[in-house]
Amino acid sequence: MAGGPPKALPSTGPQSLRDMPHPLAGSSSEEAVGGDSTPSPDLLMARSFGDKDLILPNGGTPAGTSSPASSSSLLNRLQLDDDIDGETRDLFVTVDDPKKHVCTMETYITYRITTKSTRVEFDLPEYSVRRRYQDFDWLRNKLEESQPTHLIPPLPEKFVVKGVVDRFSEEFVETRRKALDKFLKRITDHPVLSFNEHFNVFLTAKDLNAYKKQGIALLTRVGESVKHVTGGYKLRSRPLEFAAIGDYLDTFALKLGTIDRIAQRIIKEEIEYLVELREYGPVYSTWSALEGELAEPLEGVSACIGNCSTALEELTDDITEEFLPVLREYILYSDSMKGVLKKRDQVHAEYEAKLEAVALRKEDRPKVPADVEKCQDRMECFNADLKADMERWQGNKRNDFRQLLVGLADKNIQYYEKEMGPILVHASSHN
Numbered sequence: 001m002a003g004g005p006p007k008a009l010p011s012t013g014p015q016s017l018r019d020m021p022h023p024l025a026g027s028s029s030e031e032a033v034g035g036d037s038t039p040s041p042d043l044l045m046a047r048s049f050g051d052k053d054l055i056l057p058n059g060g061t062p063a064g065t066s067s068p069a070s071s072s073s074l075l076n077r078l079q080l081d082d083d084i085d086g087e088t089r090d091l092f093v094t095v096d097d098p099k100k101h102v103c104t105m106e107t108y109i110t111y112r113i114t115t116k117s118t119r120v121e122f123d124l125p126e127y128s129v130r131r132r133y134q135d136f137d138w139l140r141n142k143l144e145e146s147q148p149t150h151l152i153p154p155l156p157e158k159f160v161v162k163g164v165v166d167r168f169s170e171e172f173v174e175t176r177r178k179a180l181d182k183f184l185k186r187i188t189d190h191p192v193l194s195f196n197e198h199f200n201v202f203l204t205a206k207d208l209n210a211y212k213k214q215g216i217a218l219l220t221r222v223g224e225s226v227k228h229v230t231g232g233y234k235l236r237s238r239p240l241e242f243a244a245i246g247d248y249l250d251t252f253a254l255k256l257g258t259i260d261r262i263a264q265r266i267i268k269e270e271i272e273y274l275v276e277l278r279e280y281g282p283v284y285s286t287w288s289a290l291e292g293e294l295a296e297p298l299e300g301v302s303a304c305i306g307n308c309s310t311a312l313e314e315l316t317d318d319i320t321e322e323f324l325p326v327l328r329e330y331i332l333y334s335d336s337m338k339g340v341l342k343k344r345d346q347v348h349a350e351y352e353a354k355l356e357a358v359a360l361r362k363e364d365r366p367k368v369p370a371d372v373e374k375c376q377d378r379m380e381c382f383n384a385d386l387k388a389d390m391e392r393w394q395g396n397k398r399n400d401f402r403q404l405l406v407g408l409a410d411k412n413i414q415y416y417e418k419e420m421g422p423i424l425v426h427a428s429s430h431n
Contacts, residue, residue, distance in 0.1 A: 091117045093188050093203065095181035098173045099130075108132050109173055111180060115203040121195070127204045133158060135208055136180055142198035143187070149385040150193060151340055151393060153186035154332030155179070156325070175321055179329065190392075192385075235349035238341075242383075245390060246341055253334040260327045263319065270316050274309060281305035311418035318411045326404050330397065337393065344382040351375040 097112040115127040136155055143152045156179035166172060187193045205211050238246065281302045288298035354372045 090119055091115070091188050091194055093184045095177055095184060098177050100168060107168070109168070109176075111177055113184070113203060121200055122204065124204075129204070129206060129208075131202070131208065133176070133180075135202065136183065138208075138212060139198060139202045140183075143193060143196060146196060146198060147193060148343055149340070149382045150190070151333075151337055151386070151389040152193070153183050154329060154336050155183055157328070157332075171321070175325060179325060182329070186396075235345045235352065238345060238348075242341060242344065242386075246338065249334045249337055249341075253331055256327050256331050256334075260324065260331065263324060263327070267316055267319055267324075270312060274312050274316065277305055277309040277312065281309065308419050311415050314418075315411055315415045319408070323404060323408055326400060330400075333393065337390070340382075340386055340389075344379070344386055347375065347379050347382055351379050 092115070094114045095111050096114070098109050099111075101108055101110060110130040110132045113127075113129050113131050115122070116125060118125065133155075137158070140152055140155055143150075156176055187196075187199060193199065201211055202208065237243070284298045284302035284305070288295040288302070291298060351372070354369075354375055358368060358372060
């Protein structure tokens with residue numbers, strides 16, 4: 001970690017991180033959400049996605065979760081997420097070197113996971129292990145189980161349509177490798193998930209299967225509560241702030257789904273066009289052999305069509321390998337966030353039901369039971385962690401789509417330059 005005092009994150013006042021409490025540290029629900037007044041839905045949307053002053057800048061932590069013991073360790077965790085330029089990061093993970101394994105019962109791909117870290121939680125400075133897709137799936141399930149208040153990054157879809165996509169082809173394996181690498185980097189960059197014990201084991205254990213069988217009897221109190229919430233509680237209505245987030249996610253997923261379907265249709269049409277071009281160009285070349293004065297211009301037309309074919313193939317590959325995977329990742333991301341919202345609603349509904357039960361007691365000043373206070377703590381924890389993760393997700397989304405769309409525009413420019421360049425040269429040589 002870099003030395004010196006930690007940088008202060010945005011807040012509602014001149015507070016340092018040491019003075020900034022988490023809801024579980026005793027702050028009231030009013031403090032956690034920014035006051036008693038109820039702003040309009042439009043203002044709440046702006047606060048959710050843009051106004052950091054009204055969102056807890058820390059990543060939060062579920063009740064009962066084991067965290068770095070000292071306050072300085074917690075500050076380092078938060079500072080790590082704030083500094084994304086790489087200078088203060090102390091955990092680096094990469095996925096590479098896919099290998100095919102053919103066994104009697106099955107055939108599968110494994111990937112090399114290389115980890116470098118200076119954290120005290122790691123016994124060695126560097127690890128190298130091999131994992132298959134189902135190991136990544138196990139990790140994600142464990143993160144959802146032990147960190148229910150946080151947004152867990154999505155994995156690429158496991159199943160593919162047989163006969164349409166060869167899951168052992170180099171193209172498919174490389175696309176999946178990139179997605180798995182991004183999945184681990186999302187976790188690595190998170191100030192809470194990156195300290196999860198299951199993540200540590202995933203990165204370091206030589207025999208993960210033995211660990212899966214043995215398991216760790218470690219569930220946070222929040223995790224236990226959410227896991228055992230029954231369908232008996234039903235939330236009357238979401239708070240406006242979280243209702244706005246839910247509406248945004250619905251619209252966002254709908255728009256991306258439409259773009260994804262149209263993009264796939266365009267790619268299909270381009271591939272069909274590419275097949276025609278590859279048959280079209282050689283016709284001029286064979287024709288030129290029968291001509292005298294027309295031979296050179298016919299060969300020029302054939303060469304231009306061949307150049308167009310190459311440029312179109314490169315553009316189609318770029319859209320398939322770079323553009324579509326990002327769309328699908330964020331569609332899955334929105335589903336993951338909806339899942340966290342649903343769990344938050346369950347805890348909120350449980351809290352409302354418990355409060356009503358207390359209010360119905362025939363007492364002048366009924367004492368709030370401990371289980372109601374714990375339920376309120378869980379709800380506030382959900383609120384803080386969900387809003388912090390939503391803010392982080394929005395930042396990642398802006399960066400990813402800015403890079404994606406600018407890159408797509410550049411690829412299209414290059415495509416037309418490759419198409420027009422030889423044509424203009426050929427035309428100028430005959431003027």
